[in-house]
Amino acid sequence: MDGMSMSSSPAPEGPWLVAGLGNPGPEYAGNRHNIGFMVADLLAERIRGRFKTHKSRAQVVEGRIAGQRVVLAKPMTFMNLSGGPVTGLRDFYKVPTGQIIAVHDELDIDYPTLRLKLGGGDNGHNGLKSITKSLGPDYLRVRCGIGRPPGRMDVAAFVLKDFSSAERKELDWFVDRSADAVESLISDGLERAQSTYNS
Numbered sequence: 001m002d003g004m005s006m007s008s009s010p011a012p013e014g015p016w017l018v019a020g021l022g023n024p025g026p027e028y029a030g031n032r033h034n035i036g037f038m039v040a041d042l043l044a045e046r047i048r049g050r051f052k053t054h055k056s057r058a059q060v061v062e063g064r065i066a067g068q069r070v071v072l073a074k075p076m077t078f079m080n081l082s083g084g085p086v087t088g089l090r091d092f093y094k095v096p097t098g099q100i101i102a103v104h105d106e107l108d109i110d111y112p113t114l115r116l117k118l119g120g121g122d123n124g125h126n127g128l129k130s131i132t133k134s135l136g137p138d139y140l141r142v143r144c145g146i147g148r149p150p151g152r153m154d155v156a157a158f159v160l161k162d163f164s165s166a167e168r169k170e171l172d173w174f175v176d177r178s179a180d181a182v183e184s185l186i187s188d189g190l191e192r193a194q195s196t197y198n199s
Helices: 032-046 083-093 126-135 155-159 165-188 190-197
Strands: 016-020 052-054 058-065 068-075 100-106 114-118 140-145
Touching (some): 032 140, 032 165, 058 083, 068 083, 083 100, 100 165, 114 190, 140 165, 165 190
Antiparallel strands (some): 114 140
């Protein structure tokens, strides 16, 4: 038997791509819609990386999480055009679609609750709509619940408002837990991560 046939199955060639979704610019930084950026920033801090501008209209950090190559990204287009930068990064880094994780706010989940899933619809989220149009639906999602707007407040106004002072008391914990969930998806796989974080 030659040595070639003894080798175990090859590791995926591409890195993981973690796309935190948000809108660029300081006026949006604290918005509910920008929780994906907050999680990406914390993950970058954990791997001691600094975001750099990439030609695909995103800021990126390359590093390792749980021994795996990872590219953290913040698309620098507005939310509704996120698909362009994410697709550009997928092509540049040769990332399999099943290793793309979108981190985003989710209206239909109460704050501060997490849900992890693979595939599905966009639920009216313009960032997901744009990514799905470019990639198809079969990427991983870390859905950070922000709840529904109170009373008759318009959804668009609600997501573009900063977290309330009551919400901010739990925001650091929530961003931290969301970052843990991303790391768990990479190190443990979807099912194990779901059993831990889909509370």
